[in-house]
Amino acid sequence: MAHSMAAHPDRLLPAEPGVRDIARSLYNLVEGLPIISPHGHVDAAVIEQNLPFPDPAALLVTPDHYVTRLIHAGGVPMDQLGLGETATGSRQVWRNFCAAWPDFEGTASGYWIRQEFEHVFGLHDEPTAENADRIFDAISAKLSEPGFRPRQLFKEFNIEVLATTDDPLDSLDSHAALAADPAFAGRVLPTFRPDPYVNIAHPEWQDNVERLIGVGASGASGYAGYISALESRRRHFVENGAVSADHGVRTPATLKLDAADAERLFERARAGKASLADREAFEAHMMYQMARMSVEDGLVMTIHPGSYRNHHGPTFEAFGADTGHDIPFAVNYTEAIRPLLQDFGTAKDFHLVLFTLDETVFSRELAPLAGFYPSVYIGAPWWFLDAPDAMLRFRAAVTETAGFSRTSGFIDDTRAFCSIPARHDTSRRIESSFLARLVAEHRISEERARELIVDIVDASPRRVFKL
Structure with missing residues (x-):
């Protein structure tokens, strides 16, 4: 076609002309604002080393489990999508993607990819199956251009802040190099992600804990050394620019144990004798400990629960984690998070951002929690919910109880660097559309909506993540 739908200036704006005009005027206020991305999964080394991106399939298909999962659902084996030891070549992966393109109609992934193409x-x-090779070659040519390196795109995308997600024992050398480079104007911030050191069920937990204590415990041992090492590594992250600690837990459960009980669970786990109940209690206790540490060191605490990781065992065994079969389940925040909030919910300068994959939680639990506790902010729609209609449902669900000031600002949460501007633009259009409806229904003034759209897009993430 001559013109992609992705080029339409009013994409995602309301269909009713009067409301669309209001939305367009609001969007115009924020279209050019810099991108603030306080949570994502791009590797800092990609920016620091500034190497060319790989081929189109390796960039846009194989690493994106939004994409591979839907093609696989249509019957394409995972190794035909570039995964596993017997993976097919990139050009064939791209052909499989193009042949499956009609399956992406109506999906958020389809919308983002169209935006990237355009x-x-x-x-x-x-x-299409017919033009797959021609598009592959066109993108490959683009990827080889000197102006298409990560640092150049970082500037072109107008990214001001990009947070990564990092292992507690990461040296953070790439972050330090970027911070010290006078030629690089952006901020690439590490994020402390301790899941493999906190979740006893992680297959490498015991080895991880031994390495952690060896590196960060300053000679202490046992549970005390473990806690000391976590505190030490958090300080290392703060010294290298981190503003948050992220926790990808199974549930939002929190539990306050005394040191003796915690130590007993810890030693039982180190000996390989922890029961399921032990594992759940210890992880819940460590979420309480992480909140305590955030109160002390100032790192914003973000919690991402509610995903049944690696749902299909055979796929996990053959192709590993993050390959498209993490499936959401219902969560309970009100009771689960209460032990943490009893002690830290009103702590000075503590920021706790709560995410969910369970939409029912937005209005029933998260909005009321954020509407009382000064520490609590509602995380933006995440993962399966970071889609246009789900974003509108989110705003409708939380705003009447918590208003606009208690939400995090948009979180792209992506590994796909080239999709970042498309995702942020989507959010800006959806927020403009929601506010435009309130203006059209005479629920807020257009003057106030103009203030709110700038606050939502720019001030909220700065405020919530202490930027």
């Missing part, structure tokens, strides 16, 4: 790669045609 606004990042300058491609206007829809992918």
